[in-house]
Amino acid sequence: MDDRTIDLIFSGSLESLPPVSSKIVRIFTSSTFTDTTMERNTLMAQCYPKLKDYCREKHGLEFQVVDMRWGVRDEATDDHMTTELCMREIQNCQRLSMGPNFVVFLGQKYGYRPIPTYILSSELQMLRDELAAGGTDVTLLDTWYRKDANAVPPVSVLQPISSILINFNNKRVPKLQQHDQAVWWDTLAKMQKLLRKAAQSLANSGKIDKDIMHNYFMSVTEREVINGILNVKNTKNHCLAYVRYINNINLQNLKKASLFLDILNRSLDTEAAKLLANLRDERLTAKIEQSNYQRYTVEWIGREGLDTETHEEYLNHFITHFYKNITKLVDRAMRKEDSSAQGQIVTEILQHLHACNNSVEVFYGREESIQRIKDYMYNDCDKPLVLYGEGGCGKTSLLAMSAGLTSSEWFKGKKPICIVRFLGTTPDSSALTPALISICQQISYNYMISFEDIPDDLVPLTAHFKHLLVNATREQPLFVFLDSVDQLTGAQDANKVSWLPTRLPPNCKLIVSCAAEEDNAEVSTEYHLLRRMIDVPENFIEVTALGEELAMQVVRMWMKTAHRDLTNYQWRLVANAIGQCSLPIFVKLVFAEICRWRSYTKPQETHLASTVMDSIMMLFERIEKQHGRILVFHALAYITAAKSGLSESELEDLISLDDRVLDDVYQYHLPPVRRIPPLLWTRIRNDLPNYLSEREADGVSVMNWYHRQFRDAAKERYFKNMNMALYFHSSIADYYLGIWGGGNPKPFKYTEIQRHRFNLTDKEGSADRKVPVQPLVFYSKDGKVTRYNLRKFGELPYHFVRSRRFQDLYKNVLFNYQWLHAKLSSCPLQAVLSDFEDACMNIEDKEATRELMLVADALRLGGAILSVYPDMWPLS
Numbered sequence: 001m002d003d004r005t006i007d008l009i010f011s012g013s014l015e016s017l018p019p020v021s022s023k024i025v026r027i028f029t030s031s032t033f034t035d036t037t038m039e040r041n042t043l044m045a046q047c048y049p050k051l052k053d054y055c056r057e058k059h060g061l062e063f064q065v066v067d068m069r070w071g072v073r074d075e076a077t078d079d080h081m082t083t084e085l086c087m088r089e090i091q092n093c094q095r096l097s098m099g100p101n102f103v104v105f106l107g108q109k110y111g112y113r114p115i116p117t118y119i120l121s122s123e124l125q126m127l128r129d130e131l132a133a134g135g136t137d138v139t140l141l142d143t144w145y146r147k148d149a150n151a152v153p154p155v156s157v158l159q160p161i162s163s164i165l166i167n168f169n170n171k172r173v174p175k176l177q178q179h180d181q182a183v184w185w186d187t188l189a190k191m192q193k194l195l196r197k198a199a200q201s202l203a204n205s206g207k208i209d210k211d212i213m214h215n216y217f218m219s220v221t222e223r224e225v226i227n228g229i230l231n232v233k234n235t236k237n238h239c240l241a242y243v244r245y246i247n248n249i250n251l252q253n254l255k256k257a258s259l260f261l262d263i264l265n266r267s268l269d270t271e272a273a274k275l276l277a278n279l280r281d282e283r284l285t286a287k288i289e290q291s292n293y294q295r296y297t298v299e300w301i302g303r304e305g306l307d308t309e310t311h312e313e314y315l316n317h318f319i320t321h322f323y324k325n326i327t328k329l330v331d332r333a334m335r336k337e338d339s340s341a342q343g344q345i346v347t348e349i350l351q352h353l354h355a356c357n358n359s360v361e362v363f364y365g366r367e368e369s370i371q372r373i374k375d376y377m378y379n380d381c382d383k384p385l386v387l388y389g390e391g392g393c394g395k396t397s398l399l400a401m402s403a404g405l406t407s408s409e410w411f412k413g414k415k416p417i418c419i420v421r422f423l424g425t426t427p428d429s430s431a432l433t434p435a436l437i438s439i440c441q442q443i444s445y446n447y448m449i450s451f452e453d454i455p456d457d458l459v460p461l462t463a464h465f466k467h468l469l470v471n472a473t474r475e476q477p478l479f480v481f482l483d484s485v486d487q488l489t490g491a492q493d494a495n496k497v498s499w500l501p502t503r504l505p506p507n508c509k510l511i512v513s514c515a516a517e518e519d520n521a522e523v524s525t526e527y528h529l530l531r532r533m534i535d536v537p538e539n540f541i542e543v544t545a546l547g548e549e550l551a552m553q554v555v556r557m558w559m560k561t562a563h564r565d566l567t568n569y570q571w572r573l574v575a576n577a578i579g580q581c582s583l584p585i586f587v588k589l590v591f592a593e594i595c596r597w598r599s600y601t602k603p604q605e606t607h608l609a610s611t612v613m614d615s616i617m618m619l620f621e622r623i624e625k626q627h628g629r630i631l632v633f634h635a636l637a638y639i640t641a642a643k644s645g646l647s648e649s650e651l652e653d654l655i656s657l658d659d660r661v662l663d664d665v666y667q668y669h670l671p672p673v674r675r676i677p678p679l680l681w682t683r684i685r686n687d688l689p690n691y692l693s694e695r696e697a698d699g700v701s702v703m704n705w706y707h708r709q710f711r712d713a714a715k716e717r718y719f720k721n722m723n724m725a726l727y728f729h730s731s732i733a734d735y736y737l738g739i740w741g742g743g744n745p746k747p748f749k750y751t752e753i754q755r756h757r758f759n760l761t762d763k764e765g766s767a768d769r770k771v772p773v774q775p776l777v778f779y780s781k782d783g784k785v786t787r788y789n790l791r792k793f794g795e796l797p798y799h800f801v802r803s804r805r806f807q808d809l810y811k812n813v814l815f816n817y818q819w820l821h822a823k824l825s826s827c828p829l830q831a832v833l834s835d836f837e838d839a840c841m842n843i844e845d846k847e848a849t850r851e852l853m854l855v856a857d858a859l860r861l862g863g864a865i866l867s868v869y870p871d872m873w874p875l876s
Contacts, residue, residue, distance in 0.1 A: 021098070028093040029104075
């Protein structure tokens with residue numbers, strides 16, 4: 001990052017922001033399906049766990065693999081969304097991953113060539129007319145594609161298979177299911193033929209170009225390679241390719257050969273072979289770096305052709321090479337990473353600036369409030385300005401828009417310094433002390449003041465912050481925007497806002513937001529305190545619901561941006577719902593729901609709720625129905641139960657340890673590895689856009705609920721039963737304890753259906769769930785401390801308390817010398833003390849509380865020494 005970019009970030013400019021460094025290695029693995037099963041299963045069992053450990057222990061990075069071919073169930077085929085999800089996941093990997101983000105495995109199979117899920121209706125009409133003109137029956141296309149006039153321009157949508165073949169997913173009656181599945185694959189082949197014939201004919205007569213024609217011939221794998229390698233600028237640091245040839249494939253055994261070659265009508269599919277050769281031998285090799293490309297040739301042996309025993313040497317070489325190449329790319333990326341103190345501050349500021357930009361991009365209306373804020377920025381009032389209102393009323397967006405206008409328009413010709421913090425969205429903005437330190441660092445950088453003068457202790461720190469504001473000048477005015485000041489934790493008394501300055505020096509303005517709800521005194525506490533502190537009524541702007549008219553304008557504008565429209569009947573439903581509630585959070589939920597409506601959606605399926613809570617519940621119910629109730633219930637419950645959110649790897653680990661989920665997911669299958677297929681969570685996450693936020697916690701990128709209302713709704717839905725809350729907290733505690741980590745197999749019971757289907761005599765089994773060990777400290781080979789397990793320190797005590805496992809809490813945490821020493825060595829004293837305080841608030845045993853307070857008091861007394869010399873802990 002160059003100096004100018006760093007200066008712009010510190011000044012709070014939203015101009016061309018670089019992406020935030022993510023602390024994740026996330027690799028999309030692209031391959032055809034049946035011919036690479038051996039390699040992918042071996043990677044999953046032997047290589048990925050090692051890479052996970054390497055990234056975690058050496059660099060403190062999360063390692064994730066997106067293998068969209070593993071664990072694909074019929075439901076995923078049913079709605080034809082897998083290809084689109086693959087493309088979206090490739091983008092996610094490119095956006096998030098440190099270093100490698102795409103690996104392709106190619107053999108001699110071109111692979112599955114689906115027909116498009118969406119076709120422009122005008123294009124489909126041309127294809128249809130072309131076929132009809134030649135006397136071909138087009139009834140099949142008319143049956144399976146329906147025109148959605150809500151898309152702008154109109155699009156024809158391939159219908160879910162089970163909407164026409166109703167037993168396609170009916171696993172309970174295998175005969176009916178087999179019949180409908182056979183009918184579908186036959187129908188698909190016929191439609192492929194029709195569409196390709198028409199596309200070829202139109203291209204030959206120059207009515208469509210070659211790229212449009214190729215859409216009807218292309219395999220999923222080629223589309224992945226185009227997006228993951230061929231259209232990428234820098235393949236050297238991000239992409240790997242493995243190509244494997246098998247000599248002497250036995251074509252006598254067509255059933256086996258068809259796993260490794262494209263077979264059509266009992267012979268080789270020459271069209272597919274030609275398309276593959278062009279992709280694999282010409283376009284791929286011309287694009288990818290030679291050092292990132294590896295080619296193997298192996299022999300076909302015996303009936304199976306390939307297996308782990310006969311091809312052990314090849315597999316070992318492949319796995320070793322894969323491991324070396326991935327670690328090389330990760331190390332290279334980390335060398336470029338700025339891990340200095342300044343780099344960490346830049347990351348913190350960037351997270352807030354990106355959040356600000358995201359709000360500004362979808363902001364609309366509120367001219368009167370914006371004008372009042374602008375007037376405040378220009379007047380000589382020396383008091384802060386407060387935006388207040390109920391949850392979900394749009395305070396955050398209004399504050400973000402004000403910050404955006406301040407940095408770009410209102411103070412042109414000057415060099416305004418804008419400090420923007422969305423409090424509670426990052427670890428360094430969740431508690432008062434780290435939030436204030438990072439704000440002081442940002443102000444100090446801009447006015448060239450040393451960071452060394454910034455105190456750690458809250459009382460002098462607050463005074464230092466107020467003193468720094470005096471540096472604002474007419475040419476370089478200072479504007480501080482703090483969203484959700486009521487969300488901050490760690491103020492020394494119950495008053496969360498007493499630290500705020502009530503008098504501001506010249507050329508300095510402070511805008512804060514907080515919640516205020518008439519019927520909720522607890523939520524409004526800080527608002528009433530601010531009223532007393534800032535005794536200027538005009539410095540309080542109430543952010544109200546949008547009102548029916550503006551809310552409808554906003555929805556219409558968003559729909560236009562999304563290239564969507566509605567039927568008149570559907571627009572009336574929207575108007576009725578918004579007549580009941582026009583809070584921005586509700587409007588967003590309505591918008592997300594109506595984007596899914598097609599012009600042909602049945603009226604009984606176009607229902608909108610009338611409150612925020614009901615809307616969220618409706619969303620949860622739809623996702624549960626679509627992706628399986630138990631899987632969604634447990635996934636969202638784990639996120640809700642976690643103290644500071646969960647990383648995607650942690651969530652996948654937790655679900656992979658949860659046999660209630662796996663028994664449901666694998667009712668009819670025996671998986672090669674007893675873990676959750678990543679695709680299943682990907683599909684759920686895809687249906688929760690913008691409701692889960694990504695932020696950093698304990699040096700890891702975690703997911704958490706973006707709005708308080710979602711957390712409340714999830715608690716209401718998933719923790720209604722106290723036993724369920726205990727179950728999830730206890731499961732998370734076991735995970736961070738590391739009971740099943742590092743290859744320790746966890747027992748499970750086979751389901752009745754599994755035993756019947758696969759003729760199993762055993763009722764029980766056990767399997768390594770491939771989850772990591774959870775030591776307190778990570779050491780290098782020569783015994784030096786490389787880093788501490790901050791995730792364990794942050795989460796384990798919290799879950800012991802909430803699962804009421806107090807004996808485990810005493811033994812492993814509060815009365816455990818190794819734990820206290822490690823946590824004191826890596827966290828502020830307050831973080832250690834807060835574990836004791838949290839326990840005391842939740843334990844009814846008076847004697848136990850007294851003993852806990854004795855240890856906590858000893859820590860407090862020795863605090864000054866222990867924060868510098870944690871080894872002195874036993875002496876204190």
